[in-house]
Amino acid sequence: MEKTALALACLLGMSGIAQAEFVYRTPAGMKVQASSDAGSDSGSEPELNLVGFSDVHCNTNDSCIAIKDGELWITGQNRYSELGTGNTNPVWGWTNTNMPASKIAMGNYHSMVISNGTLWVSGYNSNGQLGLGDYNQRYTFVDTGWQAKNISAGGWHSMLTLADDSLYMAGLGTNGRFGITTASKNPNFLDVGIKATQMAGSTYSSYAISNGNLFVAGTNTNGQLGLGDTDHRSAWVDTGLPASDVDGGQQFAAIISNGVVYTTGSGDYGRLGLGHSDQVTTWTSTGFAANDIDVGYSHILALDSSGEIHSVGLGSNGQLGLDSTSSKNTFQATGQMASKVRAGRHTSYALTSSGTSATGRNSFTQIDMSGATYKYEFTPVYTN
Template sequence: MKHMVLGGLLMAATLTAHADFQYRTPMGMAFNASEAVAGAPAGAGSIDCAENSCLAIIGGTVWGVGYNVDGRLGLGDTDSRYEWTDSGQPADKIAAGERFSYALHQGKLYVTGTNSSGELGLGNATSQNAWVDSGVTADDIAAGIHTGYILKDGEVWSTGSNSWGGLARNGSQTEFITTGLSATKVVAGGYFALALSNGTVWGVGMTSQHPFGNYGGVTQNAWVDTGFSATDIEAGKYHSLAISGGELYTIGRNTEGMLGRTGAADQWLSTGLQPSMIEAGDWDSYAIVNGTIWAAGANSYGELGLGSTGAISTFADTLLEADEVSGGSYYAFARKGGALYSAGRDSFGKLGNGTGTSVSILTFTQVYPTP
């Protein structure tokens, strides 16, 4: 959820091997790959999902699916999409916020969506429904609920709402300003943010659910060093994941079982898994271990892809081989090669299967390229 995603690499699958695949143009018109011109996108690259919408880099441009009432998909309108649709915006990296989106292309930051809290960093509060050049350069990006972050010149910069202390600085809320923290990665949770600085996890924001430690429920308005050593981090709405010593550690809210372990929720404790990738959805957690997706959490609509509903409090193997996984609110996408698979609740068309009905898909089902 709402994190920096490296992308831009076009994966596997060829037009000749899948002549019946369908793609979507920016206008939403379908055509068969057999009718496509040479160079049409044959597979997906990186993915990043937010609460009710998801972004992917396909053929070097940003594609979107799901809820779009605020223009977060950057398609020039506010109509939700039930199938993956090309915005035409070139991108190397993407970050999906709850109601806004970021894309990096050749070091330039492009933004779209809600801007009521200044989360687009444009120096104003005017929302956008198509991608615009923010005039900002950055190395990495992260997007939360109403607050956005970039890595620039080795430091974390922020913009947007400061209602929960997430800006970690004073000054304007409508433009990117440095927080002063040197970091190698930043991720945005629901009402908090994490950063990796000098090999340890730093946190800022609300602490009532202990997403980075027990601070007595007192909101942290400045970055605090948790002292926990890690090499990777991810943030959900109220919980966090980290890789430390090669193992997956979790902390924060565990009411729905998303920590995937027993023990104190306000402490970083190991799950025993040794993942190559980690991801935090709003109410779920995912990890890729030995090439397959393992998952734990609410699973209210089958978003863990295990073929059932109901909370799973210990990580379970979905048996789905994947290179990447990204979770939102009660749904998830997985990528294997150039193919995208989705599971969970299909509200607002966010599963990308073309139906737009609020049904539950209990196992990961391929939705792009269209089988």
């Protein structure tokens, strides 16, 4: 398949207060004019629109991508052009790219988007995590040609499944995180020999749900594979645990097994939700019943049966949504309701049918254009 690029031109200025014109080229080749006006010469207040994202993902460097009405929205630092803008200038305020999008994922500095049925990628690529056969950084979204069903991004590797749930991976493979090889770098998507209905890449490890059970591979320095030791695994291991949801963070991970959250790995900041900050090397029940989880760099968000968000772990940026910067070692009720949760490194999102709310760091307008560096409680997300 011929590879084409999504060109996004004329980014917002560094001030974030200036008017800018955008010209986008979608994968279908349609040119769309859009404007962003965060202010006006008349001095009138800009109109604010409550955002209803269906999904949001943020990386470790304060860049975020989201889906609204089937199109990709972007904001943030954009250090390695993971936002696909054609350069590395920040994007100030949530901006519609007009690029069709059905699923999204972000690694440390790269982005993955399923657009019109195929996987598009942009950003950092020193480990081949874009799956394009080389190690060259991409500044605009490029079509990989892969017809992907689901996608997930680890810190330095990428994961996709095909229509039959066959799992493929690309990028950094040290310590066996592909489950088939210990090669340090893999710039092409490789069939890793397992079918997955859900998968998650953490910073250095991989997780997959196959036939209802949790499988793990890769780095295990802190016991994040939950196998009772700290030995790395270069082949997929069936843990024997039934799992309905899985996600990984920085040297720790969480699953939902039989309706309850289990965690393993580094317990820094109390992020395992076990009432302490000790390392754990086996999957251990938190006792918290949840319908949905999402794991950030050092915190976890979970939805209880009523739809209320509970949070645990590092709170220094307000990402726990508890009107505090304190860390917590057991799940705490936030009072925020949601249908889905998303946890970034410094920011947390609550997705509902009526709008999106967020809490945490806002230094690169990951939440809004209010000028506040931090939000300590879930706040409605608006665009100008």
